[in-house]
Amino acid sequence: MSDTLSISSIRMAALVTSANVGIGVLTLPRFAAVGAESGAPLLTAAGILCGTMSLLLLAYLCSRHPGENLIFFSEKLVGAPVARVMNGLLILYFLLVSGISLRQFGEVVVLVLLQKTPMQIVECMLLLVVALSARRDLIKFSFVHSFYLPFILLPGLFIVLIATRSIDPNNLLPLIGNHRGDWPNESVKIASLSQMSFVFCLLVPLMKFPKRAASSVAIGAAVGGSLYLLVVLTTVGMFGAEETKILTYPTLETARSASMGVGQRLDALFLIIWVISIYTTIYATYYFSVHASRDLFRLEDHRMLASFYMPAVYAVSMIPPNIHVLYSLWDLSGRYGFLLTAAYPLLLLVMSFIRSGRRRAHA
Amino acid sequence: MPSWRRMPALALAAAIALPLLSGCWDRQELEDRALILGMAIDEVNEAAAGDHEHTTHLHEPKSLRNHRILVTAQIAIPGRVPLGPGESGGGKQGGLPVWVVKVTGYSIDDALNNLQQEIANPRSLIHLRIIVVSEKIARRGMEDINDYFRRNSEVRRSTWIVVSDIEANKLMNVAPPLERVPTLYLLSMIEKSVEMGKFPPQYSGNFWSAESRLGQDEFLPYVSIRQKENILLKGMALFRGGKMVGHSEPIEIGSYMAIKGLNPGGYSILGDVPGIGAIMLKSNRRIAQTKVSIRNGKPHAHIVVHLDTSIEEKIDGESERYTAEDFDLIRNHMGKEVSYFLLEFIRKTQRYRSDPFGFGEMFRAREPAYWNSVIKSKEDWEREYAGMTFELECKVAIRREGLKLN
Numbered sequence: 001m002s003d004t005l006s007i008s009s010i011r012m013a014a015l016v017t018s019a020n021v022g023i024g025v026l027t028l029p030r031f032a033a034v035g036a037e038s039g040a041p042l043l044t045a046a047g048i049l050c051g052t053m054s055l056l057l058l059a060y061l062c063s064r065h066p067g068e069n070l071i072f073f074s075e076k077l078v079g080a081p082v083a084r085v086m087n088g089l090l091i092l093y094f095l096l097v098s099g100i101s102l103r104q105f106g107e108v109v110v111l112v113l114l115q116k117t118p119m120q121i122v123e124c125m126l127l128l129v130v131a132l133s134a135r136r137d138l139i140k141f142s143f144v145h146s147f148y149l150p151f152i153l154l155p156g157l158f159i160v161l162i163a164t165r166s167i168d169p170n171n172l173l174p175l176i177g178n179h180r181g182d183w184p185n186e187s188v189k190i191a192s193l194s195q196m197s198f199v200f201c202l203l204v205p206l207m208k209f210p211k212r213a214a215s216s217v218a219i220g221a222a223v224g225g226s227l228y229l230l231v232v233l234t235t236v237g238m239f240g241a242e243e244t245k246i247l248t249y250p251t252l253e254t255a256r257s258a259s260m261g262v263g264q265r266l267d268a269l270f271l272i273i274w275v276i277s278i279y280t281t282i283y284a285t286y287y288f289s290v291h292a293s294r295d296l297f298r299l300e301d302h303r304m305l306a307s308f309y310m311p312a313v314y315a316v317s318m319i320p321p322n323i324h325v326l327y328s329l330w331d332l333s334g335r336y337g338f339l340l341t342a343a344y345p346l347l348l349l350v351m352s353f354i355r356s357g358r359r360r361a362h363a
Numbered sequence: 364m365p366s367w368r369r370m371p372a373l374a375l376a377a378a379i380a381l382p383l384l385s386g387c388w389d390r391q392e393l394e395d396r397a398l399i400l401g402m403a404i405d406e407v408n409e410a411a412a413g414d415h416e417h418t419t420h421l422h423e424p425k426s427l428r429n430h431r432i433l434v435t436a437q438i439a440i441p442g443r444v445p446l447g448p449g450e451s452g453g454g455k456q457g458g459l460p461v462w463v464v465k466v467t468g469y470s471i472d473d474a475l476n477n478l479q480q481e482i483a484n485p486r487s488l489i490h491l492r493i494i495v496v497s498e499k500i501a502r503r504g505m506e507d508i509n510d511y512f513r514r515n516s517e518v519r520r521s522t523w524i525v526v527s528d529i530e531a532n533k534l535m536n537v538a539p540p541l542e543r544v545p546t547l548y549l550l551s552m553i554e555k556s557v558e559m560g561k562f563p564p565q566y567s568g569n570f571w572s573a574e575s576r577l578g579q580d581e582f583l584p585y586v587s588i589r590q591k592e593n594i595l596l597k598g599m600a601l602f603r604g605g606k607m608v609g610h611s612e613p614i615e616i617g618s619y620m621a622i623k624g625l626n627p628g629g630y631s632i633l634g635d636v637p638g639i640g641a642i643m644l645k646s647n648r649r650i651a652q653t654k655v656s657i658r659n660g661k662p663h664a665h666i667v668v669h670l671d672t673s674i675e676e677k678i679d680g681e682s683e684r685y686t687a688e689d690f691d692l693i694r695n696h697m698g699k700e701v702s703y704f705l706l707e708f709i710r711k712t713q714r715y716r717s718d719p720f721g722f723g724e725m726f727r728a729r730e731p732a733y734w735n736s737v738i739k740s741k742e743d744w745e746r747e748y749a750g751m752t753f754e755l756e757c758k759v760a761i762r763r764e765g766l767k768l769n
Contacts, residue, residue, distance in 0.1 A: 038728070112516045117388040170721070173728030178735055240724070243575040257520045257568050 005139050006208040009216040012200060014146035015284075016055070016220025019197035021152055021227055022281025023101045025274060026108060026249045027327075028190065028228060029235035033244035035186030039177030040241060044232045046183065047190025048225035052218065054342035055194055059217040061349045062201050064356075066210035070201040070348075071295035077351040084296065086344050091292050093337050094198070094285045095309060099316025100330050101285065102127060105278045107323055108249065113271060123317055126279065127310055134287050134306040138203055141287055145280055152277045153227065159270055160230045163258035167237030177241075185335070192334035193228070194221055195341045196281050199288035202295075248323075286313065394441045397484040400461060401546030403435040403495040403531035404508060407467055416468070416477040427469040432500065434474035435532035437461045437546050438482070439490070460544055463535055471511040488517040492550050494524045494567070497531040501583070501600060501607035509605075513571060520568025523553050525584045526600040526607060537592055552594050553584055560629025560646075562596065563620055574605065577741050578723020578734075585610045603717040603745055611708065617646070618708040621668050621701070621757075622720060624651030631675055634700045636693050639686075643676035644697055647762065655725045657733050662726055662751045668705065670757065672697075674764035685769050694759045702757035709753055716745040723748065 032040035032047075058070075065073040074083040105126060106119040114122065133144060197220070204213045235254045236244050244250045255270035289309060294302035320326035409429055440462055464481065468474030479486055496508065512518045527534055535545060542548035556562040562584055573581040585600040598611040599619060611619070617630030628646035635641050648671035655664050674686060674693075682689070712719060723744040727734045738744050 114389045121388070168724075170724045170728040174731045178727060178731050239572045240576050242577060243572040246575060253520060253568070257566075 007139065007142050007203055007206050008208055009212045011142050011146045012203065012207060012213065012216035013220035013223070014149045015142050015203070016197040016200055016217050017224040017227075018145040018149045018152060018277070018280040019199065019284035020194050020221065020224035020281075021156075022196060022277045023104055024190075024193040024228065025156075025231060025277065026251045027104075028193070029232045029244050029250040029254075030247060031186070031189060032232050033236055033241040033250075035189075036181045036183065037177035037179065037241040038172055038236065039175060039181070040236045040244070041172065041229060041233045042175055043177075043181070043183060043186055044190055044229050045225075047187035048194060048221075048228060050187050051191035051194030051338075052221040052225060054191065054338070054345070055197065055200075055217050055221050056214055057342070057349060058198070058201055058345040059204070059214040061345050061352060062204035063210050063213040064349075064352055066205060066207075069203075069205050069295065071292050074348055077348050077355065087292060087296050089340060090198075090344070091289045091296065093333070093340055094289045094292075095312055096316055096333055097196070097337065098130075098282050098286045098289065099313045099319075100326065100333060101278065101282050102313060103317035103320060103326055104330070105275075105282070106317065107326065108252075108274075112249075112252065120318075123314065126282065127314055129279065130283050130286050131306050131310045133283060134290050135303040138206055138291070141283075142203060144283065148276055148280050152273055152280070153223070155269055155273045156227055156277075157230075159255050159258055159266055160227075160234050162266070163234040163238060163254050166257065167234060168240070169237070171237050171240040172233070188338050189331060189334050190228075191342075192338040194225065195338060196284055197221070197224075198341055199284045199291075201345075202288065202291050391485075395484050396487045397482050398439040398441075398487050398490045399436045400439050400490055400544065401437040401493045401495070401535060401549065402491065403497075403527075403535045404471070404500050405433040405435070405497045405531050406499040406503070407431050407433040416466075416480065418468075418476045418480050419473045420469075424469065430469055431467050432470070432474060433465060433467050433532065434471065434478070435463060435465045435535050436475075436478060436486075437463055437535055438486075439544075461546065465532065470507055488515060491518055491522055493546055493553070494522060495531040495534045495549070495586075496524060496526050496583075498526055498528050498585075498600070498607065500531075501526045501602075504606045505602070506605045509571060509574065512567065518567075520566060520571070522567045523550065523584070524567045524570060525549075525553065525586050526610075528585065528587045528597065528610075533588060534586070534594065537588060537594060549586075549594060552596070556596055556629075558627075560620065560625075560627040562616055563623070563625050573719075573721070574602075576721065576724055577738060578718070578725070578727045578744050579721035580717040580719055580741075580745065582717075582719040599719065601712060601715050601717040601719060603715060604742065608715045608717055609711075611711070614704075615708045615711070618705050619719065621646070621649045621670065622651055622653075622666060622705055622709070624649050624668070628671065632672075632697065632701060634697050636689075636696045639677070639682055639689055639693065641678040642674060642693055642697070643678070644670075644672040644693075644759070644761070645675045647671045647673060653722075653725065655722065655729055657730055658752065662722070662730075662733070662747060663753070664722055664725075664751065665754045666705075666756070668702070668755070668757045670701065670759050671762055672759055673762050683769060686764055687768065690761050694761055698757045698759040701759065702755050705757060706753060706755050709755075713749050713751065716749045718745065718748045722751065 028044065029040065032044045036043040062070065071087050074087060077083070102123050106123040109122045110117065110119045200217060204210050207213060231251055235250045238254055238257065239247070239250065247253050252267060252270065255267040258266050286309070290302050290305045293305050299305070320329055409431060415423070438461060440460055464478055466474045466477040466481065468477050475486060494512070496505065512522070534549060537545055537548065542551060553562065557564050565582065565584065570581045570583060573579045581602045582599045584596060585598045587595045587597045589595045596613060598613050599616055600607050600610050602608065614630060626648055628649050631643050631645045633641060633643050650669040652667045653664055655662065657663065677686065737747065
């Protein structure tokens with residue numbers, strides 16, 4: 001019924017932002033501080049730029065094939081066998097990401113919010129909500145994202161702006177950090193955060209103007225990236241790089257410290273928006289797996305798959321025995337995942353250029 | 364519209380969702396919690412401490428021999444803590460609105476586990492507002508104490524940690540007439556001094572951040588008791604390498620705030636001006652500019668402090684002239700006097716090799732070449748700080764002098 005509607009450019013941008021802002025918010029300042037000390041904001045900016053570039057490549061690629069989504073046109077570009085293997089890998093990757101994100105969510109909730117509730121229950125509830133909403137079609141999927149976006153952005157911005165009062169500029173100098181860090185490696189890790197919105201490649205064919213996909217994605221990624229950047233800037237500016245390195249969830253501490261004076265317990269507000277942002281992120285990654293599988297297996301309906309993948313995601317979330325392994329796994333999946341989600345579209349784009357060149361030569 | 368055949372499934376889903384979504388798993392009544400409002404940590408003599416409770420260990424851990432501490436916790440008694448100004452809870456029914464429990468242990472957590480064995484309700488630190496540490500413990504090192512409170516997710520970074528020069532547990536009993544809950548009195552004492560510009564906002568969070576930085580040493584409020592019932596803010600407890608090494612005088616808190624340019628101004632300065640007499644100046648606003656550089660391979664700082672002041676008192680007036688005619692004389696004289704005792708305080712911290720100002724952080728930020736080649740650890744900076752040179756200028760401005768003009 002709603003399939004006859006189309007997706008506007010703004011809603012596309014909103015989707016990209018709300019999918020990107022999520023699981024990284026709590027821990028990003030720590031990763032950035034470990035990577036570049038006081039250069040954390042610059043490192044974050046570099047990472048975000050890197051991620052945005054890869055998203056733009058994908059958006060451009062999709063707008064060159066406005067009639068079909070990635071799963072279908074990739075088979076035409078590189079041949080069905082190769083494309084199916086790669087698409088299958090993408091589906092597995094995003095299932096893995098959903099699982100790890102789910103576990104990170106569970107860990108935080110059990111540590112700071114609901115200490116007695118078993119983590120399994122917390123995870124199951126979120127997974128249930130995600131799986132139920134993943135039964136909806138693509139249009140409704142985009143509606144959900146654009147609906148929740150203001151609830152993520154506005155309070156997030158509010159908390160960050162309050163926290164800026166306590167920034168000490170010395171904590172952010174020198175701009176590139178005191179010691180030379182492994183910038184390429186670390187920025188790829190941060191870039192992988194923006195791949196959470198990879199799902200937009202399934203929605204481009206439904207856009208009113210598929211040619212505008214790239215500009216929508218650019219705006220969306222820029223807004224989400226700016227929020228990440230602000231979070232890193234205030235957290236490192238407030239605590240200093242050395243302190244940020246040893247805090248498990250630095251952003252949570254920012255929210256807690258920001259509440260001084262301006263009404264206690266701003267962290268409650270922060271945790272609420274954080275839960276919403278996690279939901280939209282896991283929703284996006286899970287939805288990609290479900291919907292891409294439907295197209296990969298040429299199924300009529302994706303609703304059965306939405307339930308079918310639940311145990312797999314839950315199982316992945318239960319793999320890490322402790323928080324340390326969880327974050328090493330997150331690190332690994334981010335690094336190799338970025339390779340996959342950036343290199344594969346690049347390959348497709350190159351093929352797309354070659355094919356269109358050949359077609360022109362034949363004509 | 365869902366068809367009638369799907370109704371049972373929906374009802375089942377709703378039935379399952381109801382207990383899960385309402386979030387009752389962690390439900391806990393306020394009355395069933397032992398809310399710890401304040402805590403005091405003291406050293407304890409092994410002989411006087413009495414038996415081990417053996418709650419967390421059977422054999423004494425070797426690394427912690429002679430390391431026992433006494434924790435005095437103030438637990439709020441629900442219903443007896445006065446909530447508003449109108450309520451007359453407490454007092455009349457006899458006794459304090461808090462319950463003071465003393466336990467010993469090898470660490471904070473060991474002691475708190477012993478405490479839990481003694482009281483029925485689960486302990487909770489979500490309302491912990493102030494932690495008093497005795498000077499002996501602070502001089503022994505705060506690392507183990509910091510570790511527990513930093514790890515615990517219930518403890519806020521806006522909790523205060525203060526060092527007392529006497530046994531810390533005595534401060535848990537100070538209940539002056541102004542406030543019915545002893546801990547809250549101690550807390551409002553510190554918080555109000557921050558509002559009045561008598562102490563910088565050095566919450567536990569700031570203390571911990573400073574501890575982590577390589578180019579800054581941490582400090583805490585240093586308090587004492589006078590006349591049994593009064594709490595005195597005695598200065599700043601200065602730390603080096605996680606251990607307290609000394610303390611400042613109260614006016615030196617003002618020096619600290621002037622050098623850092625922290626507002627509002629709060630301290631008054633008493634000084635002699637030749638030909639005019641003793642003058643009391645109250646600082647209203649402090650502005651400070653610090654420039655750091657490397658001179659002959661040594662760190663050097665040039666500090667300019669501006670103080671906006673007003674005349675509060677002129678004692679033993681030697682001249683009957685309008686004070687305004689002598690403003691320049693007073694300003695110049697007091698400027699010199701103030702810059703002398705500001706430098707004095709810096710020298711004192713240099714002797715302690717403890718840099719509460721964070722000059723090191725300025726060098727890390729602005730002179731990274733020097734910093735990266737010389738400083739590898741916190742001790743490196745503490746050593747360099749002792750040899751750092753300073754130039755300090757203090758410019759005093761007099762803005763007003765009250766309702767009398769001579």
